[in-house]
Amino acid sequence: MAHDKLAVLIDADNARPAIVEGLLAEIAKYGTAHVKRIYGDWTKPDLNGWKEVLLRHSIQPIQQFRYTVGKNATDSAMIIDAMDLLYAERFDGFCIVSSDSDFTRLASRIRESGLTVYGFGERKTPEPFRTACDKFIYTEVLAGTAATAEAEAAPKQRSAKELRGDTHLMNLLRGAIEAASDDTGWAGLGAIGSIINKQSPDFDSRNYGYAKLSGLIKGIGLFDAEERHIGNGKHIYVRQRIAKK
Structure with a gap:
């Protein structure tokens, strides 16, 4: 499994820079990330915190303008890219990083093609998306590996x-x-x-x-x-x- 070729697609609107180091370490357990892309409107100041992280980990930012208020163009761009990569038949699996239920059908479609889907998202992630993946990992456990204030969110050991x-x-x-x-x-x-x-x-x-x-x-x-x-x-x-x- 460690030799699986993986495509990593990150929804910048539904993920935090603090998880990236733990995220990539986790992904390395399942295979090699041959593609690492992150989607968002990089003209907006709320995504500024990603810049240093992307450079350090060689993650390719994909620009997607928000053409209409209330419509998530980022999701559409991710889904289109995912299908293009799927049809290229160069990968063994996909890592979808988002807490958005909009990717439920995408995960199911990729699995229908015989590829493995690893989902990563916060605990608030709707159940349909979690169960549509072969394996789903909560990003809170990944944030706990980083030396940040978010480490406090890592689950405490139960008695x-x-x-x-x-x-x-x-x-x-x-x-x-x-x-x-x-x-x-x-x-x-x-x-x-x-x-x-x-x-x-x-x-x-x-x-x-x-x-x-x-x-x-x-x-x-x-x-x-x-x-x-x-x-x-x-x-x-x-x-x-x-x-x-």
């Missing part, structure tokens, strides 16, 4: 009691472990994560204050985990903790 009281989280984990488990009840962490992501594209252990899924599972305290050496690698296996009689 075991809080995690156990999250019915949606517990049902998601238990269901994935059961689906991925073998006859002995043990399930590989990678398979668990894959099942969870298919069911809930916006799931991310960092939303609960844990860097990795393994840490989140251990933090709950209701599951057993063990490390196994398979081939040349180490793999973590998890199972529901068996109550002692």
Whole structure:
């Protein structure tokens, strides 16, 4: 996956410069950004904060004038460019950075072509866009990696009691472990994560204050985990903790 060719398209009206460093580091986990474009009306002073960030990270600004008040020409320009890049058949996936539901159909269309869509947006992002992506990452967890005041917005680590009281989280984990488990009840962490992501594209252990899924599972305290050496690698296996009689 790390060799996937990705196109990164950013909606400047719905993203903040503070997330860019964390954003590009996150994207590097999934592939290489061969195209990095950001869309907005660069004649407007509210986008001035982007200039230094764009130069430092070689992101190409695309000018889109606001021809009519109340109409978002930026969205249209992004969608047109995305379709052009899709038809060029040079990419394995797209990264759409916006909190705007207008990109829901675009994400669905790209996936229909067999490409992977990674969405990035704030927690206010409407559910239709989040679920239209293969994976959706909240930008609050990315801002938390930057040395800015926005780091305060990064999710705090939840206690075991809080995690156990999250019915949606517990049902998601238990269901994935059961689906991925073998006859002995043990399930590989990678398979668990894959099942969870298919069911809930916006799931991310960092939303609960844990860097990795393994840490989140251990933090709950209701599951057993063990490390196994398979081939040349180490793999973590998890199972529901068996109550002692």
